[in-house]
Amino acid sequence: MEDPLVYVYDRRTGDKPEERVSLEGVSDFRSFRRKLLDTLAIDASDEFVVTNSSRQEINDDSSYEDLIVQGGTLYLLESTDQELLAPTDERIDYVPHYDTLVKSGIYEYYASEGQNPLPYAFAELIDNALTATAKNEGERNIDLFLYLEDSPTICVFDNGRGMTSKQLNHWAIYRLSKFLRNKPGGDLNETFLQEKTPRSLNSDISYFGVGGKQAIFFIGTACRMISKTRHCGDVHELSMSKDEFEAKEKERKSVFSGRIRNRRCGDSSHLQQTGHEILKKLIEEQEKSRDQFTAVFISGIAEKNVQYLTKNFVAWSRQLAHIYHYYLHGPQGNIMGRKERASSPFKQISITIHMKAGRDSTELSLHQIDDDMQTRYIRSAKATFDFKVDVPAVGEVEGVLRYHPFEYDHETYPVLLEAEDEQSDTEDVEDAIQPSRKARGNRAMFECFWNGRLIPYTTIDGLALSLNLERRLSECDAFLLLYSHTHTHTHILNNPSIQMMVQTEN
Numbered sequence: 001m002e003d004p005l006v007y008v009y010d011r012r013t014g015d016k017p018e019e020r021v022s023l024e025g026v027s028d029f030r031s032f033r034r035k036l037l038d039t040l041a042i043d044a045s046d047e048f049v050v051t052n053s054s055r056q057e058i059n060d061d062s063s064y065e066d067l068i069v070q071g072g073t074l075y076l077l078e079s080t081d082q083e084l085l086a087p088t089d090e091r092i093d094y095v096p097h098y099d100t101l102v103k104s105g106i107y108e109y110y111a112s113e114g115q116n117p118l119p120y121a122f123a124e125l126i127d128n129a130l131t132a133t134a135k136n137e138g139e140r141n142i143d144l145f146l147y148l149e150d151s152p153t154i155c156v157f158d159n160g161r162g163m164t165s166k167q168l169n170h171w172a173i174y175r176l177s178k179f180l181r182n183k184p185g186g187d188l189n190e191t192f193l194q195e196k197t198p199r200s201l202n203s204d205i206s207y208f209g210v211g212g213k214q215a216i217f218f219i220g221t222a223c224r225m226i227s228k229t230r231h232c233g234d235v236h237e238l239s240m241s242k243d244e245f246e247a248k249e250k251e252r253k254s255v256f257s258g259r260i261r262n263r264r265c266g267d268s269s270h271l272q273q274t275g276h277e278i279l280k281k282l283i284e285e286q287e288k289s290r291d292q293f294t295a296v297f298i299s300g301i302a303e304k305n306v307q308y309l310t311k312n313f314v315a316w317s318r319q320l321a322h323i324y325h326y327y328l329h330g331p332q333g334n335i336m337g338r339k340e341r342a343s344s345p346f347k348q349i350s351i352t353i354h355m356k357a358g359r360d361s362t363e364l365s366l367h368q369i370d371d372d373m374q375t376r377y378i379r380s381a382k383a384t385f386d387f388k389v390d391v392p393a394v395g396e397v398e399g400v401l402r403y404h405p406f407e408y409d410h411e412t413y414p415v416l417l418e419a420e421d422e423q424s425d426t427e428d429v430e431d432a433i434q435p436s437r438k439a440r441g442n443r444a445m446f447e448c449f450w451n452g453r454l455i456p457y458t459t460i461d462g463l464a465l466s467l468n469l470e471r472r473l474s475e476c477d478a479f480l481l482l483y484s485h486t487h488t489h490t491h492i493l494n495n496p497s498i499q500m501m502v503q504t505e506n
Contacts, residue, residue: 004252006068007091010040010076012048015086018073029064040076048076053090055080070252116308117218119319120456124215125156125296126320126351127205127453130327132160132294133349134203140349145282148310148357152301153278154219162229162292165236165260171212171225172238172258198331199398201452212296217242221300224279228265230292237261241300275299310357317353318373321366323454324351325374328367334375374454376414377402389463399446399463 004023010016021039026032037044050058053073057080058064068074073090126142133140136159145155163171216223222241228234238260248255261270266288268280279297287293309316325333327349351366369375381402389397404413444459 004070006070006072006074008036008040008074008076009088010042011082011085011088012076012078013085018088021074023068023070028061029058032058032064032068036076042076048078049080051075051077051080053088115456116312116316118305118308119316119323121215121218122156122316122320123323123453123456124211126324128212128296129156129158129160129294130203130349130453131205132158132162135161136348138348142349142351144351144353146309146353146355146357147278148301148306148355151275151278151299152306154298154301155282156296157282157286157293158295159290159293162294163227163236164229164232165262168225168227168236168238168260172240197452199326199449199452201326201331203327203451205451205453216296216298219301219305220298222298224297224299225294226283226287226297227294228287228290228292233265234262235265235267235287237263309355313355313362317364317366318369318371320351320353321369321372322374323456324366325372325454326449326452327351329375333378334370334372336379373414373416380404380412380414382412 004026006021006023007018008021009018019040021035023032023035026035033050036042036050042048051074052058052067053075055075056063056067058067058074071091073088075084075088122144126144129142130140133142139159141157141159143155143157145153145157147153222239222243224237224239226235226237228236238258240258244258245255248257263270266284268276268283271280271283279299282295282297286295321328328334328351353362353364353366355362382405383403385401385403387399387401389399391397404411406412445462446460448455448458448460
């Protein structure tokens with residue numbers, strides 16, 4: 001760390017250049033004044049005032065404490081209102097306040113449309129783990145540990161490729177995207193996973209260097225990133241917290257700086273303070289059993305988050321199963337009657353939740369959940385219409401239309417599970433007559449997935465093709481179309497130069 005100093009302009013007369021005044025050994029205003037006299041060769045009998053560039057006078061210990069900042073610019077003047085006899089240059093930094101990091105998730109997740117956003121914060125961390133494990137030759141294990149007792153701690157552990165110390169340093173930089181990391185000098189050797197895969201299940205989800213850190217500081221107030229690569233026996237560990245940022249700011253230290261601890265695998269000797277028992281346990285139990293890994297430890301969990309996770313386990317685990325449905329079950333999804341998981345590489349992905357709250361312990365693999373909304377859509381559909389939209393020079397989008405007919409006296413289109421819960425709560429009489437439920441109604445036609453992963457609350461009302469179908473085809477005609485072997489449709493968008501080719505297969 002550079003020596004503490006200030007830059008001083010003597011503007012009592014003339015236009016002397018700035019002088020660098022070291023603050024080494026300076027603890028109060030008296031010692032600071034002596035340092036000024038010595039550095040600028042000023043006679044002790046000379047009269048002057050010391051101000052900052054806002055003309056606030058520094059004349060006692062209190063003002064020294066409040067107004068002297070590292071690298072700041074000061075003036076020596078005859079009076080605080082003296083005219084500046086010559087221009088001065090003042091150094092400034094563009095370093096953002098630490099709230100940019102620790103509060104970024106709050107604003108991001110406010111757009112969650114009234115739903116508790118914790119599952120989507122977890123999803124940001126699982127995204128990183130999917131990317132890290134994409135090149136695994138064997139199983140891809142992602143474990144979510146939740147210890148919701150004293151000093152609640154949450155950890156996401158994966159057996160992916162891990163990070164070197166330099167890669168861990170780059171991870172800590174807010175908004176340092178993979179695009180920038182891979183420029184000359186980035187030296188991260190990261191590859192973009194652009195190979196062609198069904199449903200775009202390429203695990204290339206985390207791009208912009210934002211989501212993981214936003215999620216961490218939405219869930220808690222402190223984190224510890226621990227990682228190890230297969231080719232190095234050392235473990236690299238980096239911690240950051242809101243309390244640490246505040247302390248550095250108060251001590252006038254560089255907030256966005258720190259140290260990476262490099263240690264041997266399974267070594268928890270540096271965690272001597274109370275409150276780290278869970279962290280020590282996971283380090284000692286999990287690290288030695290893995291030749292490569294990354295673990296994200298989050299602490300400072302808000303009580304409201306603990307309560308939600310404890311009381312709504314079924315709901316939020318079901319939401320995660322919906323988000324990662326196709327990674328868990330393969331390109332065709334969770335089809336009724338399937339006894340085995342989809343073929344490689346999708347069968348290798350395991351996302352498991354381990355939760356301990358009081359005397360209760362729960363372990364659940366997301367693959368075991370069979371009532372998430374995507375599973376219900378797939379299993380209740382009477383026919384499926386798969387298509388691809390190819391926009392020349394732009395890209396390709398896959399889509400699925402599912403047919404949910406009205407059968408006898410009820411709709412087969414699945415109602416949102418939250419709506420079902422609300423309906424059951426309002427049923428005062430067992431045989432109460434319920435009004436007929438509309439099917440999709442005014443809801444958007446398509447959910448959106450990014451590289452195989454659901455983007456919550458992002459929808460498309462409909463495609464021009466589907467609107468034409470609604471206008472031109474009767475229900476019977478549409479049903480026959482869904483069962484046709486092959487259908488090719490070329491549709492001209494508003495821009496006549498863009499064609500959309502839709503290919504479907506039975």
